[in-house]
Amino acid sequence: MDGFIAVDWGTTNRRVYLIADGAVIETERDDRGVASKPDFRAEINAIRGRFGNRPIVMAGMVGSSIGWHEAPYVAAPAGLGDLAAQCPRLDDRVYIVPGVSRIDATGPDVMRGEEVQLLGAAEAGLVPPDALLIQPGTHCKWAELRAGRIARFTTAMTGELFAMLGRESILAPQMSGQVTTGDAFIAGVDAGLERDLSAALFGVRARGLLGLLPADDAPSYVSGLLIGAEISARFAEYEGALVHILADPHLGALYAAAIRQAGRDAAEVDSRAAFVCGIDRIESLL
Amino acid sequence: MDGFIAVDWGTTNRRVYLIADGAVIETERDDRGVASKPDFRAEINAIRGRFGNRPIVMAGMVGSSIGWHEAPYVAAPAGLGDLAAQCPRLDDRVYIVPGVSRIDATGPDVMRGEEVQLLGAAEAGLVPPDALLIQPGTHCKWAELRAGRIARFTTAMTGELFAMLGRESILAPQMSGQVTTGDAFIAGVDAGLERDLSAALFGVRARGLLGLLPADDAPSYVSGLLIGAEISARFAEYEGALVHILADPHLGALYAAAIRQAGRDAAEVDSRAAFVCGIDRIESLL
Incomplete structure (x- = not known):
């Protein structure tokens, strides 16, 4: 060998x-x-x-x-x-x-x-030689392959924004729970697709104060908001009915659910x- | 007395x-x-x-x-x-x-x-009894007055996002300088109007690494991005050719410049x- x-x-x-x-x-x-x-x-x-x-x-x-x-x-x-x-x-x-x-x-x-x-x-x-791929994470990459080469790509700092908001923002007290792909996440994705992030994020605080968002739901809702806004902007830039996801299973499932909610299909790929x-x-x- | x-x-x-x-x-x-x-x-x-x-x-x-x-x-x-x-x-x-x-x-x-x-x-x-007012700050308020009453309003956590990004994000090393209403701010506003925040923010890092954004310009560009995205979303919600601004002179000038860049007029109001x-x-x- x-x-x-x-x-x-x-x-x-x-x-x-x-x-x-x-x-x-x-x-x-x-x-x-x-x-x-x-x-x-x-x-x-x-x-x-x-x-x-x-x-x-x-x-x-x-x-x-x-x-x-x-x-x-x-x-x-x-x-x-x-x-x-x-x-x-x-x-x-x-x-x-x-x-x-x-x-x-x-x-x-x-x-x-x-x-x-x-x-x-x-x-x-x-994945095919012409494909749309994403690598969710702290800085999520969206890449368009053409003939097996990276033609263009975009990075969104969605994971970093989520971590920052959970660590020290006015939303931090609401964000200690787990993120799951349930109804709160999907509601967040729908709101995120409007791409009105700065106001939608404060809305999480307001919903909490007004009793309109259970505390346990806030992390999933915020994650959905951020991911929804990200994919809305990228779908405006990149074509591809199928989005190939290179990620760990938890993050991959979140992005797959958001992508399907936004009207495209998603497939997870063995990143290793x-x-x-x-x-x-x-x-x-x- | x-x-x-x-x-x-x-x-x-x-x-x-x-x-x-x-x-x-x-x-x-x-x-x-x-x-x-x-x-x-x-x-x-x-x-x-x-x-x-x-x-x-x-x-x-x-x-x-x-x-x-x-x-x-x-x-x-x-x-x-x-x-x-x-x-x-x-x-x-x-x-x-x-x-x-x-x-x-x-x-x-x-x-x-x-x-x-x-x-x-x-x-x-x-301001008139029917008017669109904003109060920039950590949490910027947009309020629609009808007959002298607050009819509806929206809060955007733009100031808090800016502070967080400057304090501890991947952009923090680029953001120690002052924010001014010059070309970098206006370029940020133009980009912000696209409402593609998560990617546009990472773009600041990329522009820095690629030598496309002078270090001194990053704070103004980021401020413009965040304010531009905020006003684009609010302009979709609130009518009003004239936006009345209640703010300190520095922040008031930034919002006034961004609002004018986005095609509406702005007037500053004595908030005290x-x-x-x-x-x-x-x-x-x-």
Whole structure:
């Protein structure tokens, strides 16, 4: 077995894979994201201690200005070949996959890490080469693939807004409960589709004071509001009857329910398989 | 001179007026808002020590669940007479002006404190009896007056969102500068009118990373985005070629610029004179 080591090195978390012949032999996940300010050289040595002295291909925030070595963005449209062709090579068979930028008048945007998963989904045949994909999370990515390349994309900071509102806004006292895909969430989605976020959010406070929204329902309603407003704006920009979702099951179910409520269909995609296929293809092109 | 003492007692600040024959004889402002958990009885005694043993009429968060004595909301449509008729009277000639609620299917909302200023503006002849008024701030109120009464209103938590984003979001490092009504603000307003907030906010980060937005411009651009999205949604709900603004000069100028950019006219109104006229009228009806 030869194989290589892939590292999905984000802000908070890090996942390491030992990959050979396209298959994951071994994997581990920890919280040594770049925000924990790791000693990158020492970490690389430790990873090779555990997974063997193999080539290492890294993606994610490790290539950002707060990471180890800044990898410039590749401008969309971008495919796996474009990324492989522009991977900075650090010494000793260590590569960093670049991010992707969108530079146009209406929607300048950047991604770093998500591109491997997005392009890998098409490479693995999990989505068609022309498809609309989303990656919900702190910063949700919406990406349009054309012929297996990222044609354009948009990031919405919906997850971050939800976390901020729950942490310290006037709504925080109402938002300690769990988010579920029930009636309150769907009512929030319907309201969110109006794209009147600043007022609709205060309306959650007012509904609470007026006894019109049970306290347990507020988190689901707010989540629905934010996601509804996000998808309404994106549906105005991106076509695609079917939205492919790369997410953990909880967040994936929320977005799927909201997307269906807004009149399109949704299908969940195995995001780990997509990442592995994408990084394996990049490694084969280096 | 008989006169009375009016207290505009908010969450953070408190302003006390000695009013006689409709005129302010003396006033003071401090930071003993209800959030500072004052001893209300002792404060009333102290105020009377300074301003005389006169009737006291209070408005604002002092009448909320986090204040001294909860004054129920009066449902819109509501005028000064409705408020005066439903002022809880505490012992010893101390009154609390109730807030106003909007209870309908589309926009349940509440206000507490703003109603005196809004209705006082019409009472004083500063705005017509049929008018669209706004009170920018942490929670911006939009109110439609009909025949001098608050017919309906909407609160947008635009100021709170701006503060949250500046304090701890991914945009925080870009947002230490001042907000001005220059080109960056107007560009933000134009983008905000699209009502695509979650993505437009991340776009500020992307524009920064891609060198498309000077760091000094980010606070103005973000302010424009939030205000633009707010007024776009309100313009869809409220008619009125002229928007009357009750605000401090800085915030008033921002909203006036945004409103004009969005195609309506704006006029600033003396919010202190409005409050004094409103509370004086309420006192005369007690």
